[in-house]
Amino acid sequence: MEYVIEMLNIRKEFPGIVANDDITLTLKKGEIHALLGENGAGKSTLMGVLFGMYQPEKGKIKVNGEEVRITNPNVANRLGIGMVHQHFKLVDNFTVTENIVLGSEPRKFGIALDIDRAAKRIEELSNHYGLNVDPHAKIEDISVGMQQRVEIMKMLYREADVLILDEPTAVLTPSEIEELMKIMRNLLKEGKSIIIITHKLKEIKAVADRCTVIRRGKSIGTVNVSETSEASLAEMMVGRHVSFNVNKKESIPGKVVLNIENVSVKNNRKVLGLKNFSLDVKTGEIVGIAGVEGNGQSELVEAITGLRKLENGQIFINGEDITHLPIRKRIEKGIAHIPEDRQKRGLVLDYTLQSNMVLEVYNKQPFSKFGLLNYNKIKDYAKKIIESFDVRSGEGTSSIARTLSGGNQQKAIIGRELELNPDLLIAVQPTRGLDVGSIEYIHKRLIEHRDKGKAVLLVSLELDEVLQLSDRIAIVNNGELIGVVNASETNENEVGLMMAGVSKERSV
Template sequence: MDTIVEMKHITKRFPGIIANNDVSFSLRKGEIHALLGENGAGKSTLMSILFGMYQADEGEIYIRGKPVHIANPYTATKLGIGMVHQHFKLVHNLTVTENIILGMEPRKSFGRIDMASAQKNIEALSTRYGLAVDPSAKIEDITVGMQQRVEILKMLYRNADILIFDEPTAVLTPQEISELMHIMRRLIEEGKSIILITHKLKEIKMAADRCTILRRGAVIGTVQVADTSEEQMAEMMVGRTVSFKVPKKPSEPTDIILKIRNLCVKNNKQLLAIKNLNLDVKRGEIFCVAGIDGNGQSELIEALTGLRKIESGTIELNGKQIQSAPIRERTLTGLGHIPEDRHKYGLVLDFNMAENMILQTYFNEPLSKHGILNAEAIHRHSQDLMEQFDVRSSLGALSIGRSLSGGNQQKAIIAREIYRSPQLLIAAQPTRGLDIGAIEYIHRCLVAERDKGHAILLFSLEMEEVLNLADTIAVIYEGEIAGIVNADTTNENELGLMMSGSQKGVVPDYE
């Protein structure tokens, strides 16, 4: 089999850290090659070098056997390399067609954009590769799964035959993940070659031919996926045996800590996203709200945490109505929050990590006294938390928030919230972007909080996480609860049917 990409002895340094240390990697024509590693292992950095977003300090790159210098993404595109980023690069108020042709618009007389020709080309591409999209729909009006199809079509429109997928399933439903795996196989049959960056071992086993494992910037090995178990790959990735199922005893729920009654919340378009929703969450349980992305989860989280005004209804925490309370008051009443958007709500990206780790506790002793911050106590507190949760950064607590990898930013937020040990912790996509070792640790922490008699309100798009971690599962569909089930007696198929609106479950009568 011909080698289409060869990266030899790649080294990339950032201040205080070696992101890639003498890494060699190859991609064969017509294969799916997975790139696996912990957060901060150097996977995205290596692929960013291949796509021209970074330049290697040392090493060589060969494309189709010829040495190349990839100065920028434009050069990469001309070489037939395309990349679907973890956070999609789409303009939300433009249409599907406008996003796909952006920067490569077909022209007709007098420099006018030939939109009819572009739309025809996109329809032909989407039919050929089984990527059904509506060319005239606006990005803001289509699902996340459809947005990903648009990103893939952007690559194909530019004639890419080396396709890089960076954590492509992070925000997809189980059905969309199956569709994506089918699309990848279709692309391979059409002569494309794919590099798949992922933390998900099940997907590697489902889709990949070979897998290269990175640990702390260095290659641990490349394996044939068919001959290697998930357990073996996990151990190579983190350097120890990893448990795939969190050990937990049956929950022992007690009294109700969160009571939601007849809650109505509007979305940004002023349409009702949450419709007369009722829920009870008890102390001593992990209560999960599961559903396909965009069914009201974000609006519900924002209403509970004080980030969005409600239209009507009540939210009672610890016997106290908080629907009109400011955020500080909710926090002091016993609410914790791991937000789904870590950049927008979780961190102040231009603060250092010492400052980020005290955002909700800076006014308490010993972090401050009489309104004056104690810099030494703050640094020590933050450094201890970062070490306990294995938050890796070049300068420790002095590192600027935006300099950490996405996974390490997430671990920092989780460390800050779990340290406070709130009576109700709202955990929204708590392990998004985390490697299997970090997921195992976070799950153990959440179960430990539950076992203290606290409540966890979990919002997750990961079916495996929902079934592994939750005690009770409420499925949300179009802003309403479609059914509430016990995690021990349900399965992926039943949840999937409720999530898609094909089936209704049991919903208790609320007083």
């Protein structure tokens, strides 16, 4: 049997944690091999070892049957190994072409940078693989899905044969995910081999040939995907039976907590991203916002949380006008926010976990008095959140936020926001990048929050998540409210049509 990659008995340690404990993974030529595991199981670390970002303590790597030492990513590139990271590594104000050639710039007569030649080559590659990337667009002006294609293009430009995709669908819309699957199949036709890190079982079933499962740093086994069910993959991954259904009792809505009246907000392109939008959210209910990405959801959330100013309209919390209040005052009035981008908006990445857990409350007792911080109280508070939300990190509360896996960063943020016991919890993509076990837990906590008589506004691109968790669903398209439906009386099809802008005859 010919393997393009063999990782044999790999062990990788970090302070306080064995990330990979004697793991073996093989990749056949022309296959898609899925690497499945919970948040923090050691998937990204294992691929980091293959891509030369980390040196293993033990084990060896073979490429096309030959043993190699991959001391850094440049060596990996030379061996034909490319990687698309979970959080993209792109320069926002550079063009697509500039990003792709970074580090391997084409020279003209050995000196001048030959951007035109590169752009032409990128256009050829783009057409060949069906990527539809505009070589001259700036990164900051293109969608997340497009940015990901730029990352894939970077590897193709460097002639990689083995492509590693780390959580490639975590940030994509359903239609972009379908496109990505197509692209992956095209890559296989061209003789590439792919390793995809994921915890989305549906996608593994759709594209992968084999799947290796790791749990808490140890290998659980490698299976043929066609012979394995989603349920058994889930069980291998978390070590117990996982329920895919959300159990909740009928909601009993009470008084209005959030009242949005005729709000209009401009987006980053200085045109109205939200137009005359009105919505109420009451105690004891979860209201979901459904829509294709970029249809006004971000503007709505930023208007409520105070990150964006209104062009017109008003926002009330518990009957009080907060339209012009600063952010901290809004938090004090009972708003908590799980942001869409955990790294830019959710955490200070170079702070410890314990500092991150008190960002909104450090200026209050018991955490500080007369301007002096009480570190013991802060530590105890952080420890409680970390334990109750199973946030896994090498060094507990003193771990630096940046060192946690994406899913564990997410759990820490959700724990922090719920600990504030807010009257209104705004949860944006709360389970983005979480594994099935964690998703099940977070869903329970959101419903628990609702059942305590609080209001939850859920914004998610996962339509089944919106349908399962919400009591009412508000559908947005192009910044406008298309309609509000009761979750128990609708289905994916109807909501999907409304998301496309087909308005519904009756509204609730």
